[in-house]
Amino acid sequence: MPKAVDHEARRRELAEAVWRVISTDGVHRASVRAVAAESGWSTGSLRHYFPTQDSLLAFAMELLADKARARLQAIDDQDNRTVLRRIAEALLPLTTEHRIEVEVWLALLARAQVDPGLQRAERDNREALLSVLSGVLWRATAHGELSESRNPDLEAVRYLAVIDGMTLACVFYAERISAEVALAAIDRHLDDLLGVPSTLPA
Amino acid sequence: MPKAVDHEARRRELAEAVWRVISTDGVHRASVRAVAAESGWSTGSLRHYFPTQDSLLAFAMELLADKARARLQAIDDQDNRTVLRRIAEALLPLTTEHRIEVEVWLALLARAQVDPGLQRAERDNREALLSVLSGVLWRATAHGELSESRNPDLEAVRYLAVIDGMTLACVFYAERISAEVALAAIDRHLDDLLGVPSTLPA
Numbered sequence A, B: 001m002p003k004a005v006d007h008e009a010r011r012r013e014l015a016e017a018v019w020r021v022i023s024t025d026g027v028h029r030a031s032v033r034a035v036a037a038e039s040g041w042s043t044g045s046l047r048h049y050f051p052t053q054d055s056l057l058a059f060a061m062e063l064l065a066d067k068a069r070a071r072l073q074a075i076d077d078q079d080n081r082t083v084l085r086r087i088a089e090a091l092l093p094l095t096t097e098h099r100i101e102v103e104v105w106l107a108l109l110a111r112a113q114v115d116p117g118l119q120r121a122e123r124d125n126r127e128a129l130l131s132v133l134s135g136v137l138w139r140a141t142a143h144g145e146l147s148e149s150r151n152p153d154l155e156a157v158r159y160l161a162v163i164d165g166m167t168l169a170c171v172f173y174a175e176r177i178s179a180e181v182a183l184a185a186i187d188r189h190l191d192d193l194l195g196v197p198s199t200l201p202a
Helices: A007-025 A032-039 A043-049 A053-073 A080-091 A096-112 A116-142 A152-172 A179-194 B007-025 B032-039 B043-049 B053-073 B080-091 B096-112 B116-142 B152-172 B179-194
Strands: none
Touching: A007 A032, A007 A053, A007 A096, A032 A043, A032 A053, A053 A080, A053 A096, A053 A116, A080 A116, A080 A152, A080 A179, A096 A116, A096 A152, A096 B096, A096 B152, A116 A152, A116 A179, A116 B152, A152 A179, A152 B096, A152 B116, A152 B152, A152 B179, A179 B152, B007 B032, B007 B053, B007 B096, B032 B043, B032 B053, B053 B080, B053 B096, B053 B116, B080 B116, B080 B152, B080 B179, B096 B116, B096 B152, B116 B152, B116 B179, B152 B179
């Protein structure tokens, strides 16, 4: 019985080792050898999972997407404005743990420019995010919350741009762009899209 | 007479060599040795300008800021909405040459996470950009174009976020986010800020 390999448990164990190496030492040090040292596995058996460093980094990109997906799926079905706010909260680097994810993401983005596999993974992740945002914004149109003069798909692109841009600002201009400023900009954006909410409790 | 070193000409010559190496081979290959080979200088005399690779990359970041500044300064004094549109055009990767600048910028951003000097340079560049944008938006408030209910400084932060986020989208999701889509999102944003412009010629 213990001989049957639990692939899911192994994957999780590897994921944690990869993540520890990246968040402590940086993406540029995330070699198969470093992950082997961190996980206690032999380099040889690790090569079975990651024949190259590129495959290791592709796995790190998958982990990032998994983490984002888990946070997005935890968003309860509430009104459309709240869902849009929660999506921004799930993506912006508002906590230390999430700040590390953003640092990894930026490092992977730089790599993606010379790695077609990473570039494809990044594009797929963006596509998934955009389709979630578009879905919420089309629903808002159907409910009369978003003006019919607006194109929900274009608004999805613009809203994701605000989130991505605020993410960069939070990382590189933290003295001026605190979590409060980032969320104030998001709220202002949602006011423009959906109108200023009533100040009365719902 | 020829003994007097023309530092500005040397700097320009070096800048071109650094830029050719980075845009052809990528930031990760921009070593002092590679720039020496490209420029025809000896590694020794190049070390006088760039004692370390970090100083070389800091110089690349300066070049990026110079290029952006030159494009921004070329914007004629026109109405505030046009100035804001032109700033976006100057920053978004709408041409091949500018796309290369964005690729270099992303690579330097990833480096900046582990290089305090680069991080400071990036922050200074953002600060300069934000103060240009704030200036235009305060002027728009004074002219009654921007509603007094809006905070021009927060709007500057949000507008820069849209530009940065659209920049990432143009690079990593080019099939969906063309130059036209990026500019349509910018125009929609300016409509929200300043009102839909009259369709009559000014």
